[in-house]
Amino acid sequence: MSYRLTTDSTLGQCTDLRNVALAVNILATCLLFIVFRPKPIMLYWFLVCIGFWHVALFSQPQQEPPPLDVAFGAFLPTLLVGYGLWRVSWRFTLPAFANAPFEAMVWYLAPYWAGVLTNLTTANIPINQLTADDITQQPGGLTALVIIVLVVVALVVNQVRVIRKTGWLPWYLGWYVSGGLVALALAFLPGLQFRLHHYIISMALFPGTGFPTRLSAICQGFxxxxFLNGVAAFGFASILQTAADLAADGPTGSPLPEFVTNSTTYDPSVPLGNQTIFWSSIPSALVTEGWNGFSLLVDDVERYAGNALNYSLAGLDAGLPHFFRLAYTSRGSAGDFTMPVTLWPNGTWVDPLPGPS
Known part of the structure; x- marks a missing residue:
């Protein structure tokens, strides 16, 4: 369901509390570092809880309003993983800054909040999913991946240098090589696609940051x-997913219906309330595949689902532009929708572009 307010409505815009919540939480974490100065392990748990609930409630809730049942369902596993991250990494680094609270605040909090707000800080990076198909299809995706890899390699080389000085390099290499071999084996499982979610990437990199250096602190914060952004916004998604899982609500490659009404046949002299749009019937070859109906979106809201080949525009506001998308349905589930038809208030009909929405 969608709503459109009339010009004489007394209702105003909603209040967006995200920036207020962000300011309060940033201030709270700063005060924890430089004023309250709790024990390192307590400070760590404050960061875990504040970051998780900021994402779950304000910056990137999974639904609107934020589903508390889903958030609490992910919170307990987050605490368990968080304890593991403390054991393998943070407990070796954060205490080293106990006598330098301001420095610790700078090194930890700036990258920490950049990581918590990953949906904003990485919004302009043209990579949506770390899969070969997504990277090749996104304009600039390969270039962005190369830059990210170079940055990560530079950080890894530095951490290898640090680990080598401690004498633990063979031990770390053994575990990382073993993990890489397991990931390689998983990637070749039939019918499934290997997906490195960003919460998994952070978990995998954490052990290599467990050293009392400034760069380790920066890496730990980010x-x-x-990690908190990933699990709070998306949950503990599987490292192996089917093609349908990865497609989510995106195009699946299903066949697309065709509008019979087009820019040539639409008569703008007829009032909108008397107009009817038409589309083609389902080809017999598609009927045998199970496609047996249509779904029509009007202004991105489903207004019709059934077997008819037309839809009356009576009831639509003639003073506003309208958009129509059409899809085949199979057993009540819609396939890919067409690109939108645009009908302007002056009666101009703009045919849809090729391909799915």
Whole structure:
């Protein structure tokens, strides 16, 4: 259901509390570092809880309004993983800054909040999913991936240098090589696609940051924020997913219906209330595949689902532009929708572009 307010409505815009919540939470974390100065492990747990609930309630809730049952369902596993991250990484680094609270605040909090707000800080990076298909289809995706890989490699080389000085390099290499071999084996499982979610990437990189250096602190802050963003916004998604899982609500490659009404046949001299739009029947070849109906979106709201080949425009506001998308349905589920038809108030009909929405 969608709503459109009339010009004489007394209702105003809603209040967006996201920036207020962000300011309060940033201030709270700063005060924890430089004023209250709790024990390192307590400070760590404050960061885990504040970051998780900021994402779950304000910056990137999974639904509107935020589903508390879903958030609490992910919170307990987050605490369990968080304890593991403390054991393998944070407990070796954060205490080293106990006598330098301001420095610790700078090194930890700036990258931490950049990670918590991953949906904003990485919004302009043309990579949606770390899969080969997505990277090749997104304009600039390959270039962005190369830059990210170079940055990660530079950080890894530095951490390898640090680990080598401690004498633990063979031990770390053994575990990372073992993990890489397991990931390689998983990637070749038939019928499934290997998907490195960003919360998994952060978990995998954490052990290599467990050293008392400034760069380790910066990496820990960002990785913790990125981990919390991933699990709070999307849950603990599987490392192996089917093609349908990865497609989500995107195009699936299903056949597309065709509008009979087009820019040539539409008569703008007829009032909108008397207009009817038409589309083609389902080809017999598609009927045998199970496609047996249509779904029509009007202004991105489903207004019709059934077997008819037309839809009356009576009831639509003639003073506003309208958009129509059409899809085949199979057993009540819609396939891909067409690109939108645009009908302007002056009667101009703009045919849809080719391909799915």
């Amino acid at each position: 990785l913790l924020g990125m």
